[in-house]
Amino acid sequence: MKVRSVVPILLIAIALFISAFVLYALILTTEINWPNTFVYVSSVILAIFLIILILRYMLLIWFSYLSHHEKTHLPLAQRWPKVSVLVPVYNEGKIIDTTVRALMRQDYPDYEILLINDGSQDDTFRKLLRYQGDYEGITIKVIQQVNRGKAQALNAGIQAASGELVFCMDGDTIIKPDALRFMVRHFEDARVGAVAGNVKVGNRGRLWTDLQALEYVEGLNLARQAQGFFAAVNIIPGPCGMFRKRALEEVGLYESTTFAEDCHLTLKLLVQGYRIVYEPEAICVTEAPSKLIDLLKQRYRWTRGIMQSIRLNRRAMFAWRESPTTSGTLLYMGFEAFIWPVMNVLANIVVLVIAGYYGITLILILWWAQLTMLDVIAALYCVVSEGESNRLIIYGTFYRMFFILIIDVCKVFSTIDELLKVSMTWEKITRRGGVKEQWI
Amino acid sequence: MDIIPILSTVILVSTLVTLVLAVGSYFAYRLRESRKPKESTSLEKPVFFRKFQRKKV
Numbered sequence: 001m002k003v004r005s006v007v008p009i010l011l012i013a014i015a016l017f018i019s020a021f022v023l024y025a026l027i028l029t030t031e032i033n034w035p036n037t038f039v040y041v042s043s044v045i046l047a048i049f050l051i052i053l054i055l056r057y058m059l060l061i062w063f064s065y066l067s068h069h070e071k072t073h074l075p076l077a078q079r080w081p082k083v084s085v086l087v088p089v090y091n092e093g094k095i096i097d098t099t100v101r102a103l104m105r106q107d108y109p110d111y112e113i114l115l116i117n118d119g120s121q122d123d124t125f126r127k128l129l130r131y132q133g134d135y136e137g138i139t140i141k142v143i144q145q146v147n148r149g150k151a152q153a154l155n156a157g158i159q160a161a162s163g164e165l166v167f168c169m170d171g172d173t174i175i176k177p178d179a180l181r182f183m184v185r186h187f188e189d190a191r192v193g194a195v196a197g198n199v200k201v202g203n204r205g206r207l208w209t210d211l212q213a214l215e216y217v218e219g220l221n222l223a224r225q226a227q228g229f230f231a232a233v234n235i236i237p238g239p240c241g242m243f244r245k246r247a248l249e250e251v252g253l254y255e256s257t258t259f260a261e262d263c264h265l266t267l268k269l270l271v272q273g274y275r276i277v278y279e280p281e282a283i284c285v286t287e288a289p290s291k292l293i294d295l296l297k298q299r300y301r302w303t304r305g306i307m308q309s310i311r312l313n314r315r316a317m318f319a320w321r322e323s324p325t326t327s328g329t330l331l332y333m334g335f336e337a338f339i340w341p342v343m344n345v346l347a348n349i350v351v352l353v354i355a356g357y358y359g360i361t362l363i364l365i366l367w368w369a370q371l372t373m374l375d376v377i378a379a380l381y382c383v384v385s386e387g388e389s390n391r392l393i394i395y396g397t398f399y400r401m402f403f404i405l406i407i408d409v410c411k412v413f414s415t416i417d418e419l420l421k422v423s424m425t426w427e428k429i430t431r432r433g434g435v436k437e438q439w440i
Numbered sequence: 441m442d443i444i445p446i447l448s449t450v451i452l453v454s455t456l457v458t459l460v461l462a463v464g465s466y467f468a469y470r471l472r473e474s475r476k477p478k479e480s481t482s483l484e485k486p487v488f489f490r491k492f493q494r495k496k497v
Contacts, residue, residue: 296469352455361448368451401451402458409462424473 010065013377014058035358042350043363049347050370057374061381063226068385070229071280077185083111083242084161085180088153089171093122095287095435098174100131104138108180111167112139114157119147124171150238151254151261158245158253166243173239174202174435175284182281183242193247193274194266195282196224196233197240198386202285202435208295211403212288214392217382218375218399221280223336228278232270232329235306238262240284247274257312259424260305267313270326280386287435296410303414304424306337338415341408348405371400 034040085103089096103113115128128142145156154168165187167180175197183195198221201213220237227233236243241262251268258264269276289295310330316323317330355364379396382388395403417424 292465293469293472296466297473300469348455348459352452352459355448355452356456361444361452364448364451365444401455405455405458406462406465409459410466413466 010061010381013061013381016373016377035360039354039358039360042354046347046350046363046367049343050367053371053374057378060222060226061378063229064222064381064385067225067229067278068280074185076181077188079188080109080184081165081187082163083108083165083167083180083184084157084163084245085111085113085167085169086116086154086157086161087113087169087171088116088118088150088157089120089124089128090118090147090150090153091120091122091124092171093120093124093127095172096124096127098435099171100128100140102174102177104135104140105177106138106175106180107177108184109137110163111180112141112161112163114141114143114160116143116145116153116157118145118150118153149256151256154261155253158248161245164245166245166248168236168238168241168243169284170239170286172435173199173284173286175240176282179240179282179284180242183279186277186279187242187244189275191273191275192231192277193244193269193272194233194236194276195242196228196236196276196278197242197282197284198278198280199237199239200283200285201288203287203290204389204436205434206290208292209288209290210391211395211399212295213389214379214395214399215403215407216288217386217388217392218378218396219404221278221386222378222382224278225280227329230325230329231275231277232325233276233278234266234270234329234333235260235263236266236276239286240282242282243269244274247272258305258308259301260309263306264309264312267309267316267330270329271313271316271323273323273326285435290434292406295407299407299410300414300417300424303337303411304418306333307415307418310334310337337411341411341415344404344408345412368401372397375399 034043085106087099087103092099100113100115113131115131117125117128125142125144131140132142133140141160143156143160145153157168158166165184167183169175179197183197186192186195199216201209201216203209204213224233224235238261247269248265251265251272254261254265266276289298310317310333313330316326317334318327320327351364351367354360376393376396379393379399383390383392
């Protein structure tokens with residue numbers, strides 16, 4: 001996507017943000033008969049909450065735009081170092097053929113594919129063996145291990161990898177043929193330790209997967225793009241990330257100490273001083289949970305995993321003078337993962353009380369209108385900058401009031417469980433297939 | 441009829457329902473997790489094997 005096409009949307013977004021501020025001023029100065037101090041103070045707090053939300057969106061869109069502008073003018077790599085593609089698989093029989101075939105179509109001069117079977121109980125291993133061998137310019141190797149989890153499977157792959165760069169992905173992910181080429185260009189800078197790719201939902205067509213498609217674009221990729229401007233992306237997504245092998249060895253590879261091994265590894269690289277950037281053209285599609293219960297299971301694990309990762313790297317969080325970028329990244333991460341969901345859930349409850357119990361309905365309507373407007377603006381910007389489906393903008397109308405509220409309630413409970421150290425197990429979500437390449 | 445009461449009722453009800461759905465589905469998820477059969481520990485704790493104890497002479 002060219003920068004020029006994003007500029008009008010950016011201008012519209014800025015205009016709408018300004019209008020949102022004006023609207024707030026109107027709310028607070030409107031002559032409402034406040035029944036008591038509680039309602040008035042709550043309304044002021046809600047207005048502050050919304051202002052923070054607007055500022056957050058404005059900053060995200062602005063830095064995302066700067067990052068987008070920077071990437072558009074970044075030249076392709078001058079040299080093509082060998083890349084080892086690592087695919088850890090566990091019971092991926094339904095989709096592994098599509099994954100491997102997409103990998104074999106990579107438009108890259110020098111790469112190998114390592115398929116690591118993590119003790120699958122279905123026909124995955126048999127299917128993998130069919131691909132083992134030397135093809136024109138590609139070598140495919142199969143590594144077999146007893147079930148030890150994704151982190152250990154990836155570590156086995158890293159140790160067997162002969163490439164200078166390592167591309168880690170999931171067994172249910174399909175990557176775009178030019179993904180490796182776009183990612184490699186960032187490693188010309190010796191300070192770059194890893195590059196995050198652009199993950200999209202590949203099994204759309206259902207309410208939950210469509211809402212997640214919007215969330216991946218608006219919630220995850222927009223933030224990652226903005227963080228990329230500071231070279232401080234805080235999570236390299238499991239389905240699409242490229243690493244400098246030396247950097248991985250330096251920080252001690254993946255660890256099974258948390259439920260979000262990708263997050264923990266990214267934070268270790270950041271703490272070590274490596275730059276971590278985002279590449280929007282390195283697109284891959286993955287399977288998102290299609291049932292609410294599976295979605296909650298995934299988010300429960302993510303939230304607790306992020307919390308565990310932050311705790312393990314907490315020393316860097318307060319080392320503001322030594323590394324302000326890393327410290328800021330960790331603080332922002334903690335705010336987004338735990339404080340923000342609590343604020344969002346509480347704010348919604350307060351709005352319901354004010355409107356339902358005290359009958360001040362105007363606040364409810366303005367609240368809804370503001371949140372919806374913000375999400376539609378953000379969705380519009382993301383759809384244009386990523387060339388996404390226009391359908392996602394429609395989901396923006398109930399994305400925050402419905403989807404995000406459900407996810408935030410889950411995050412709040414997960415945070416409480418993590419603080420109380422409630423036991424949990426790492427369990428893979430059942431794959432149903434249905435990932436389509438059309439979304440690449 | 442005025443549009444504001446209708447709109448506010450729709451938003452109020454839908455937000456309430458969403459909150460109830462969110463809390464309900466979370467507890468449904470936790471209930472499902474707790475009902476899952478726990479992994480067998482038979483490999484960790486031997487059933488027939490007994491450690492040999494040398495008899496004192």
